[in-house]
Amino acid sequence: xxxISFSKPLLFKLTSLALVVTLLSVGVTTFFVVQVAQTSLYxxxxxxxxxxxxxxxxxxxxxxxxxxxxxxxxxxIGQQSERFITVMNVTGGIVARSHSEDVxxxxxxxxxxxxxxxxxxxxxIEQSKISDAVRGLIQGAILVGxxxxxxxxxxxxxxxxxxxxxxxxxxxxxRRLKHREFGRRVLVRSDDEIGQLGRAFxxxxxxxxELFDAISDRERKLxxxxxxxxxxxxxxxxxxxxxxxxxxxxxxxxxxxQSIIGKNQFEATRNTDLSKLLDDTIDSGEPIIKExxxxxxxQRTFAVTSSPLTNQDGSPLGAVAVLRDVTNLRHxxxxxxxxxxxxxxxxxxxxTSIKGFVETLLAGNLDDQELTKRFLxxxxxxxxxxxxLINDLLDLSRIxxxxxxxxxxxxxxxxxxxxxxxxxxxxxDAKQITVRNLIYDPVEVEGDAKLLKQVAINLLDxxxxxxxxxxxxTVEAVKSPDDVEVIVSDTGVGIPAQHLxxxxxxxxxxxxxxxxxxxxxxxxxxxxKHIVDKHKGSICAESRVGKGTKMRLTLRRFNREQLxxx
Ligand SMILES: Nc1ncnc2c1ncn2[C@@H]1O[C@H](COP(=O)(O)OP(=O)(O)OP(=O)(O)O)[C@@H](O)[C@H]1O
Ligand SMILES: [Mg+2]
Numbered sequence: 001x002x003x004i005s006f007s008k009p010l011l012f013k014l015t016s017l018a019l020v021v022t023l024l025s026v027g028v029t030t031f032f033v034v035q036v037a038q039t040s041l042y043x044x045x046x047x048x049x050x051x052x053x054x055x056x057x058x059x060x061x062x063x064x065x066x067x068x069x070x071x072x073x074x075x076x077i078g079q080q081s082e083r084f085i086t087v088m089n090v091t092g093g094i095v096a097r098s099h100s101e102d103v104x105x106x107x108x109x110x111x112x113x114x115x116x117x118x119x120x121x122x123x124x125i126e127q128s129k130i131s132d133a134v135r136g137l138i139q140g141a142i143l144v145g146x147x148x149x150x151x152x153x154x155x156x157x158x159x160x161x162x163x164x165x166x167x168x169x170x171x172x173x174x175r176r177l178k179h180r181e182f183g184r185r186v187l188v189r190s191d192d193e194i195g196q197l198g199r200a201f202x203x204x205x206x207x208x209x210e211l212f213d214a215i216s217d218r219e220r221k222l223x224x225x226x227x228x229x230x231x232x233x234x235x236x237x238x239x240x241x242x243x244x245x246x247x248x249x250x251x252x253x254x255x256x257x258q259s260i261i262g263k264n265q266f267e268a269t270r271n272t273d274l275s276k277l278l279d280d281t282i283d284s285g286e287p288i289i290k291e292x293x294x295x296x297x298x299q300r301t302f303a304v305t306s307s308p309l310t311n312q313d314g315s316p317l318g319a320v321a322v323l324r325d326v327t328n329l330r331h332x333x334x335x336x337x338x339x340x341x342x343x344x345x346x347x348x349x350x351x352t353s354i355k356g357f358v359e360t361l362l363a364g365n366l367d368d369q370e371l372t373k374r375f376l377x378x379x380x381x382x383x384x385x386x387x388x389l390i391n392d393l394l395d396l397s398r399i400x401x402x403x404x405x406x407x408x409x410x411x412x413x414x415x416x417x418x419x420x421x422x423x424x425x426x427x428x429d430a431k432q433i434t435v436r437n438l439i440y441d442p443v444e445v446e447g448d449a450k451l452l453k454q455v456a457i458n459l460l461d462x463x464x465x466x467x468x469x470x471x472x473x474t475v476e477a478v479k480s481p482d483d484v485e486v487i488v489s490d491t492g493v494g495i496p497a498q499h500l501x502x503x504x505x506x507x508x509x510x511x512x513x514x515x516x517x518x519x520x521x522x523x524x525x526x527x528x529k530h531i532v533d534k535h536k537g538s539i540c541a542e543s544r545v546g547k548g549t550k551m552r553l554t555l556r557r558f559n560r561e562q563l564x565x566x
Contacts, residue, residue, distance in 0.1 A: 011157070011164040018156030019149065026145035033141060038134045045109055045130055052081065053113040053123045060087070061116050071096040083123050084108060090118040166194045170201055182209035232302075232323035235309060236278055238316060240265045252294070252302065252323055271295070274304065274321065281306040281319040291326065300327045342507040346389055346521060350382035385521075392523040395454070396506070399530045406534055410444040410558040411452050413486060417475045420456040424464060431469045435460065438476040444558035445484050451531045452555075458524040459488045459551050465520070466549070467492030479557070486553045494545040503541060504529040 056077060065073060070087060078085045078098020085098040103126050110124035169186045176184050182205060186198040226233055232249030236242055242260050245268070250257035253269050260268035266275040273292035281288050287307040294300035302323045309317040357375045366372055398404050417437045421428075428435045445452075463473040471491040478485045495503060499510045507522040532539045535555060543549040 010167060011160050014160035014164065015153060015157045018160070019153045022149040022152045022156075023145075026148055030138070030141040030145050034134065034138050037137050041130055041133060042109070045125065046111065049083075049109065049111040049123055049125060050113075052083065053111045053121055056085065056123065057113045057115055057121055060121065067095060074098045083125055084110075086122040086124075087115065088120045088122065095119060162190070163194060165189070166198050170198065173201065173205060177205060177208065180212065182206075182212065230324075232325075233320065234265075234269070234274075234278075234323070235318060235320040236265045236282075237318040238282065240275075240278070240282075240318075242268045243318065244320075249323060252325060274302075274323075277304055277306045278319045278321060281308050281321075282316065284308075285316065299331075300325065301330050302326065339506060343389075343393065346507065347386060350386050354379050354382050389521045389523070392521055392527060396523060396527050396530065399451070399527065399534060406448045406451070408446055408448060410560075411447045411449050413443045413445060413477055413484065414439045414441060416449075416452060416456055417460075420453065420460050421475075423457065424460050427461075428464050428473070431464065431467070431471075433464055433467055433470070434472045435464070436472070436474045438474055439486075443477050443479060443484055444560075445555040446558040447535050447555060448531075451534070455528050455531050455553070458528045459553070462524060463488055463490035463492065463549070463551075466490065471548075482557055483554050484557055486555070488551045488553070489548060491548040494547055494549055495541060495543040496545055497543075500541050500543060504539070 060070070060073070063069075063073075074085050074087060074096040075098050077083075083098070084103065085096075086094060087096045089095050103124075105124070107127050108124035109127055109130065110122055113121045113123070115121050166186060166189065173184050173186055176182075185202045185205065188195050188198045188202070226244075226246040227248075229246060229248055232252045233244065233246045234242065234249045235244040242263050242265060245257055245260050247257050250260070253271065255268065265278055266272070269275065271292065271294070273290075277288055277290055277292065285308050287305065289303070289305050291301055291303050294302065303326045304321050304323050306319055306321040309320050311317055357379050361372060361375055364371075414437070417439060421435050421437055424435070460473065460475070467473060467490045473488070473490045476487050476489075478487070495510055499508075502508050503510065504525045506526040508526075509520060509522040529539060532553060532555075537553065537555040539551065539553045541549060541551055
């Protein structure tokens, strides 16, 4: 048996109750027993005094003692019986007495009996003698009561501990269940109701654990699916409060995924269209597909499929919206339309001119050799332009489609620009433009030699084309551990700041008339940009109108060590 402790309130209460009940019952019993005993003790004493008085009366009446003899007999009887005996005459005067000093009458229990000759016999006993006996009785009863109380409290304590212990265990297990600790079990000590409760509880806890595992597993999977979805998912209940939102939807609206749960749908997304779409879905009970803008006037477009959410029994629960960002798609569509328009326009111009010259030739006389030759050479020039345009378009689409994989290898920039300058030297000489390659030492970048050559030609061609006579063009390189920055500078016309971002778009020309006059189609830099992107490099333009332009091209350095390792 363990140490006695009252740290558990239930055990304390039960044991205290046992103590109170025991004390009460022992107390009440003792009280009544003592009462009854006291009364019967007095009655018995009274009866025995009466009997004794009767015997003494008979004795004294029969003997007819003289007064002195009576005195000595009374003393003798009194001493032997430990009673106060007094014989009195008619007037109340004392004839004989057993004790020279009597205890006061008030402290005695007395019986009076008439004798012959008008005398009276009084026999008494000290009241305190009876009280002593009663006190002894009370003390005995209290002692027994305390003993009984102590034994029963001890007994109650152990019985109660057997009851309260498992309940405390149960409580602990329940507390842990609240914190999702399922491992703890109740120790079953008995087969009684409490033991059965413990066993039932252990089974319940096991079932709960399995259930909880299953739910968390499902929740985890759902969470993983939702958070890895690129489409935004937003679910609301009938009160239009958000009940589920994944990371993608939070990103789309630039909000915090967790903090919007429980918020009103509009408060959460600040999007009237989406809010209305969800309302309409709930009201109609039908799925709705619609495109909405992220904000009024914004370019960002979402394709939203909103479906009603229903319970298993078909009762409505709310609505769920799946959002896909179709901004790029719409942008691409727009670009494609523009592209077709641009291409058609670019082709129509030379074709119109060719048709004009051909018609003139057909209508006129072909004998004018000089004129015919001039017209045919114009037609030839226009045809060249169309071929160049179509070649550019084909290049662009080939690079863009990715059908042609990059043929990566070390490309020496010094060599590359030496060769490019050689190709364009005539063009530069015609305008007395000096082209200098300041990349003196070999610098290797990782790239496709053919495509990088195209980049170099386009950049140098632009630099020469947009630089007035007598200007200069330079190429230099700045090395860093991983990259090389190539800077192609010219002293040309420059590009106004507002056009700088757009010159890499297809068909974009700063000064349309002049560029076309120079035979440009506006595809050169678009091709350059595509090639550079394919190489995971970057390109940007810096320019001051009338002063010149700097094209900065960054490419990855070729790493021979890495090549050898792989
Ligand atoms: N070095 C430069 N100096 C000034 N303007 C430039 C320079 N490079 C490009 N531009 C401007 O950017 C526009 C786009 O250049 P891009 O090379 O794409 O087209 P293009 O030279 O007109 O035609 P293409 O190269 O297809 O023959 C040019 O029309 C021109 O206005
Ligand atoms: Mg160009």
